[in-house]
Amino acid sequence: MASSPMAGKTMRAVQYGGYGGGFAALKHVEVPIPSPKKDEVLLKLEAASINPADWRIQKGIFRPFIPAKFPFIPVSDVAGEVADVGSAVKDFKAGDKVVSVLSMKNGGGLAEYAVASSSLTVHRSPEVSAADGSGLPIAASTALQVLKSGGAKFDGTGKPLNVLITAASGGVGSYAVQLAKLIDLHVTATCGARNIELVKSLGADEVLDYKSSDGAKLKSPSGKKYDAVVHCTAGIDWSTFAPNLSDNGKVIYISPSTSTFLNYAIKKLTFAKKKVVPLFAVPKKEDLEFLVGLVKEGKLKTVVDSKYSLSKAEEAWAKSIDGHATGTWYLQRFKELTD
Numbered sequence: 338m339a340s341s342p343m344a345g346k347t348m349r350a351v352q353y354g355g356y357g358g359g360f361a362a363l364k365h366v367e368v369p370i371p372s373p374k375k376d377e378v379l380l381k382l383e384a385a386s387i388n389p390a391d392w393r394i395q396k397g398i399f400r401p402f403i404p405a406k407f408p409f410i411p412v413s414d415v416a417g418e419v420a421d422v423g424s425a426v427k428d429f430k431a432g433d434k435v436v437s438v439l440s441m442k443n444g445g446g447l448a449e450y451a452v453a454s455s456s457l458t459v460h461r462s463p464e465v466s467a468a469d470g471s472g473l474p475i476a477a478s479t480a481l482q483v484l485k486s487g488g489a490k491f492d493g494t495g496k497p498l499n500v501l502i503t504a505a506s507g508g509v510g511s512y513a514v515q516l517a518k519l520i521d522l523h524v525t526a527t528c529g530a531r532n533i534e535l536v537k538s539l540g541a542d543e544v545l546d547y548k549s550s551d552g553a554k555l556k557s558p559s560g561k562k563y564d565a566v567v568h569c570t571a572g573i574d575w576s577t578f579a580p581n582l583s584d585n586g587k588v589i590y591i592s593p594s595t596s597t598f599l600n601y602a603i604k605k606l607t608f609a610k611k612k613v614v615p616l617f618a619v620p621k622k623e624d625l626e627f628l629v630g631l632v633k634e635g636k637l638k639t640v641v642d643s644k645y646s647l648s649k650a651e652e653a654w655a656k657s658i659d660g661h662a663t664g665t666w667y668l669q670r671f672k673e674l675t676d
């Protein structure tokens with residue numbers, strides 16, 4: 338078997354050595370460039386996006402299964418150029434521009450190169466920038482899967498729905514608003530006052546400031562009852578959602594707590610019409626292809642909060658932990674680094 342053209346070379350990466358420690362535990366290191374296995378592609382990374390899951394993994398939320406081992410190079414959402422391919426890979430060749438979701442267990446995104454499964458890698462045309470592409474894997478896929486779980490259809494067969502999207506200024510919410518409007522759903526959104534204009538510009542029909550008393554009640558200003566709630570934040574009681582739901586309304590929780598699961602079980606056992614749905618998105622190649630296609634056609638955009646070079650990764654990490662992202666955090670194109 339021919340060895341990788343990168344074999345024996347090293348790259349810059351950012352990693353941590355154990356659970357906890359936040360941004361201060363991130364270390365800049367020089368490590369060997371990984372080699373792609375049979376079904377993998379080696380990517381020269383141009384952009385990576387940080388999601389809350391990335392620093393929650395560092396906090397130990399999936400302990401002891403994820404990360405697979407320490408030291409761990411975090412971050413799974415990336416865009417870049419194929420540098421090498423494994424022996425069984427037929428769909429990609431060196432030089433192809435792509436978007437990939439790396440395995441959560443093995444991570445790898447905070448580095449100059451990373452290996453990705455070819456089954457979770459999609460082509461990216463020149464219209465799709467690395468920044469736009471790298472935001473899609475977790476955040477936009479989750480938005481898509483939550484909307485579908487709420488009854489939205491993207492094949493033209495859907496019926497009109499009223500949806501509420503909480504934290505519409507965040508990574509998932511900012512995509513959810515755009516995807517919902519693409520298929521003409523009526524969107525009520527919540528966000529902080531500073532982001533109201535942004536969320537309107539993404540297409541939301543009505544926007545509530547979550548810190549206002551109307552916003553806290555989640556009541557639609559036009560009196561709509563919600564068929565589905567894309568619930569992207571935490572700390573809102575069922576008793577707040579219930580009076581605002583249509584008869585068969587569903588609240589889809591992407592940050593479910595123990596009480597969410599308890600409420601889910603109660604609703605199931607009592608055949609309640611209004612439903613609680615805890616949802617963990619699963620990365621799918623067809624979703625990623627659909628989303629990259631929408632970006633290419635100019636129908637979906639990534640709201641980029643801030644850009645950082647790899648050398649400033651800890652700043653991006655700290656800001657994401659802070660929880661006030663507008664859209665997604667994005668690390669600067671590594672190949673253009675001058676630092």
Ligand SMILES: NC(=O)c1ccc[n+]([C@@H]2O[C@H](COP(=O)([O-])OP(=O)(O)OC[C@H]3O[C@@H](n4cnc5c(N)ncnc54)[C@H](OP(=O)(O)O)[C@@H]3O)[C@@H](O)[C@H]2O)c1
Binds near residue numbers: 530
């Ligand atoms: N289940 C899954 O598969 C899945 C997938 C992706 C993400 N998630 C989870 O979903 C959550 C959202 O992820 P994300 O990437 O969208 O987060 P994010 O980008 O960090 O969300 C931050 C945004 O939420 C807003 N916000 C915070 N509290 C709010 C509230 N009570 N009402 C309205 N807006 C509020 C903030 O606005 P201000 O700055 O104005 O406060 C900020 O703009 C995270 O907990 C994440 O772990 C789950």
